[in-house]
Every structure is written in structure tokens, then in C-alpha cells.
Amino acid sequence: MRIFMQTPVVASEAPRYYQIALQQDLLGGWTLYREWGQQGGRSSSKREVFLERDSALVAFETARDAQVKRGFRVMFSQGLDGPHAG
Numbered sequence: 001m002r003i004f005m006q007t008p009v010v011a012s013e014a015p016r017y018y019q020i021a022l023q024q025d026l027l028g029g030w031t032l033y034r035e036w037g038q039q040g041g042r043s044s045s046k047r048e049v050f051l052e053r054d055s056a057l058v059a060f061e062t063a064r065d066a067q068v069k070r071g072f073r074v075m076f077s078q079g080l081d082g083p084h085a086g
Contacts, residue, residue, distance in 0.1 A: 018035075
């Protein structure tokens with residue numbers, strides 16, 4: 001699953017973005033990828049590994065909610081099938 005968020009466009013500066021992706025690895029673990037920065041500029045990233053899907057989903061949703069509170073808007077989402085789908 002993946003979410004791409006962006007701040008509202010302001011004429012004087014490029015919007016900022018925040019991208020979150022959750023992927024299962026070959027051994028059954030889960031990796032949460034985060035990338036953020038300014039469109040057309042430098043970016044930063046972070047990776048976290050989880051052994052269980054439930055804890056990875058909590059981290060994914062917490063990261064998403066924190067950015068929404070900071071003013072980011074969801075521009076694109078993929079594979080969001082809910083916490084109990086498997």
C-alpha cells in the first residue's frame with residue numbers, strides 16, 4: 001500500500017510532499033518506507049522494519065495521520081484495503 005500527500009500549492013514556492021509505502025518482504029516481515037521533501041528539491045527518507053502486519057499498519061496510519069494534521073492532503077493512494085484484509 002502507498003499514499004502520496006502534498007501541501008497546498010502556493011505561488012511563491014514549490015509544494016512539499018510526503019510519501020508512505022508499506023511492503024511485505026520475502027520472509028514475511030513488513031517494511032515501512034517514508035520519503036519527504038520539496039517538489040524538485042532535496043528529499044529525505046526513512047525505512048522501518050516490522051515483524052507483524054498489525055504493528056506495521058499502526059505505524060503507517062500514525063505517519064499518515066500526523067502529516068494530515070500538518071496540512072498535507074492525500075493526492076494518491078494505492079492498495080488501501082483496510083487493516084483486516086489479508
